[in-house]
Amino acid sequence: MSDRKEDLERQINLTFAFLSAGSYSRKFLTQAWIRDNVGGYKGLTDGAFRRKLQRDLAYLRRVGVPIEQFTLDTGDNQQAYRLSQDSYELPEVEFTPEEAAVLGMAGEMGQNQELGAFARSGWTKLAAAGAHRDLSRNTALTNAGDLRTxxxxxxxxxxxxxxxxxxxxxxxxxxxxxxxxxxxxxxxxxxxxxxxxxxxxxxxxxxxxxxxxxxxxxxxxxxxxxxxxxxxxxxxxxxxxxxxxxxSVLVDATLRITPDRAVELKAAGVEQPDGTWLFNDVDRQWLVTTAAAHAPEAVVLEPEDVINDVVHLLRAAQQEVV
Incomplete structure (x- = not known):
């Protein structure tokens, strides 16, 4: 995905969060909440996160989203953000071709040669379970986020x-x-x-x-x-x-993940001193399909039943090739 499309996807995620924040009991978003819950901000250093967030907020304000910044009354100078509901009347929603491309990215994949190569491989089994391989540039794998469909x-x-x-x-x-x-x-x-x-x-x-x-x-x-x-x-x-x-069925699991790979998995886990990754209370089906999609860069070490399901899914994918 191009840098511009990544920016647009992240900014749309942030807009969703602001539109929904009025329905939360707190009525506002903190920097910590945005970093943990809005797609596109995880994995950044503190400085990179703050710079990217400020650029995105400035862009949204520039296109007419009235975002207010204020300091929480917590004594630690914590910043928070909210929509100014009094001045916010949503206009008719229209998308530029570039924005539509971001929203319809999964549909675009179905019209190009990537899907043809994809369909001829055993990865079709994994695709049916919710993951896909981006064959355009490298061997990195990504999950098809809902925003793209x-x-x-x-x-x-x-x-x-x-x-x-x-x-x-x-x-x-x-x-x-x-x-x-x-x-x-x-x-x-x-x-x-x-x-x-x-x-x-x-x-x-x-x-x-x-x-x-x-x-x-x-x-x-x-x-x-x-x-x-x-x-x-x-x-x-x-x-x-x-x-x-x-x-859902939630599980705890331990994985070994190759450095600089399986970013989506790492975003849901915590790295341990021995280099493994610990996952607590994650959706079992998501873990099985995503770990299989990232194999062999990601290997489940425990629990055994999750290991068995990942192996079963990979064997089914291999049979598609044979």
Missing amino acids: LSARNLDTIIKARHRTKQITFSYQYSQTVPPVTRRMDPWALVPEHDRIYLVGFDLDRDAPRSFRITRVSDIEVGGPATHPIPEGLDLQDFVRAQLRHK
């Missing part, structure tokens, strides 16, 4: 409905093996979480708050007036994480 139309529709206090209807397909179903929702926010984006709101069919991964949502349409506002004090980031813990 979010269409401009769907983004436009969700944001318009949210700011006009409207319901939405959409098709939801939990997996490729089951048919899609129509769902109705009062949308609250798009919440980023570890390179994934979740549509959060009040599910009118289930009569309860729900989150839906945006990659499983399609055919979004604006409906009638929304009748369920965000509950007072509800932190949507915490809500999404609680939903994921309920739905």
Whole structure:
């Protein structure tokens, strides 16, 4: 990805975070929160992070996003940021060709020679599990972040409905093996979480708050007036994480990772004094597919059941080649 596209993707991630922050109990973002939760800032030195964040904030202000900076009343001069809601009225959403290219990056891959080479390899098994290899420049692997598959139309529709206090209807397909179903929702926010984006709101069919991964949502349409506002004090980031813990199997694991490789994996782990990487409470399926996609630069050392699943996935990929 070009530097400009990386900048655009990071700035869009940051914009999502600001749009959702008004729904959090704290109503603002700190530098530490941005660094830990917004894609594009992890792995930077303190100085590089601050410079990149300030450039991104300046850019967003320049294009009309009214971001306020203030000092928290904590006694340590900690800086925080928030949207000025009084002066912020979202205009009609339009994307330049370059911005559309960032949002539709996964779709573009399907139209070039990279996918042809990719499909002829055993990596198709890994792709079906959620990972892909970038064959354009080197052997580094990356996970297909949800932002890269979010269409401009769907983004436009969700944001318009949210700011006009409207319901939405959409098709939801939990997996490729089951048919899609129509769902109705009062949308609250798009919440980023570890390179994934979740549509959060009040599910009118289930009569309860729900989150839906945006990659499983399609055919979004604006409906009638929304009748369920965000509950007072509800932190949507915490809500999404609680939903994921309920739905997912979380594991602890230890991996050996080659230096300067598997950046996505390292972002979710902590390096140990012996050079291994420790992962606590990570989604088991994500770990299996991502570790397999990064093999042999990433090797699971424990637990044994995760090792076995990674080996099984790699053997299935090898059989595709044979």
